[in-house]
Amino acid sequence: MNVNCEACMERSIEYAHGELPPAEAGAVAEHLGGCGECAMAYCRLAADLATIAVAHAESPSPQVRDKLRAAVAERFAPPWWRRVAMACARPIPVYGAVALAAIPLLAWIALDPLDARVDEARDGGGAARTEPLVRDYDAIRTPTRHDGVL
Amino acid sequence: MNHPRRWGIPAIEVSETPSDEALIEALRAGDLAAFDGLYARYERRLFGYIVRLVGDRALAEDLFHDVFLGVLEDRSFDPARGRFGAWLFTVARNRCLMERRKRSRREARQAREPAPSADDGLERDLRVRAAMAGLSESHRQLLLLKQVGELTYKEIAAMLGVAEGTIKSRVHAATRAFRRELAELGE
Secondary structure: OOOOOOHHHHHHHHHHHHOOOOHHHHHHHHHHHHHHHHHHHHHHHHHHHHHHHHOOOOOHHHHHHHHHHHHHHHHHHHHHHHHHHHHOOOOOHHHHHHHHHHHHHHHHOOHHHHHHHHHHHOOOOOOHHOOOOOOOOOOOOOOOHHHOOO | OOOEEOOOOOOOOOOOOHHHHHHHHHHHHOOOOHHHHHHHHHHHHHHHHHHHHHOOOHHHHHHHHHHHHHHHHOOOOOOHHHOOHHHHHHHHHHHHHHHHHHHOOHHHHHHOOOOOOOOOOOOHHHHHHHHHHOOOHHHHHHHHHHOEEEEEEEHHHHHOOOOHHHHHHHHHHHHHHHHHHHHOOOO
């Protein structure tokens, strides 16, 4: 479908409002892409329409929000059993899972029987292993096998 | 609506913006964060619309509170029958019209020129509001519903009880009139 400048301008309001069927909207967009005059006119129209929303949007006072939120909280607060279910359904972050897994590991390290065995070996069983293998060795004395020569 | 559920609680998709309907469902399941999402989405548009209709900020704040809470509490909303936004603005419009009927003709005239608010100040905004004030009531209503409420022709037609084609031609006329007023005001 092709549109000329006249047809494009006729459809521009609907196009700006997003009310054109997809095929027509595509044809208008294509025309606007190739016609500077229509594109300029359309930009002016779109800007004028956009100012309506901007000029008329306005926030109520913060007290209105607080009051409304309190009323909503009062009416929509879930019962205790649902709050528990929601807490259970809440996904656990990765660092939380890692921290959780680290607790028993740390506890095992803190109470590790291996430490107890090492201590035990240091106090008793390991004593034999630390005794010198050579006794009465004198490093300055001449080796005995050279006694006859010297 | 298809939402992943765990133990009967609807979960909101984090990766994409949840629809209004998903937020409503989550709120009804007790998720107050869903209210915050809905409020942020409609706060400025809905309040601005109500202020323009009633012309009194204090009254508009009361109506805003009542309309928002009433719509959230009303469990008759069915997403299959239309968008939440259209329903919200329809309820707001009806409440405002009821309120206006209660007021005297003099007060209703004042509604056309709302009292300046904290948001006023930009010259362009003032010109736009002045141009809107220069339109007929029906044209102004149509442009507010279309631009501020972001309703479709079909939704406006359903709200006003007229044919969609009629709305289309009226919105065209209203847009042209608005641009004419804006041009006259030196835009």
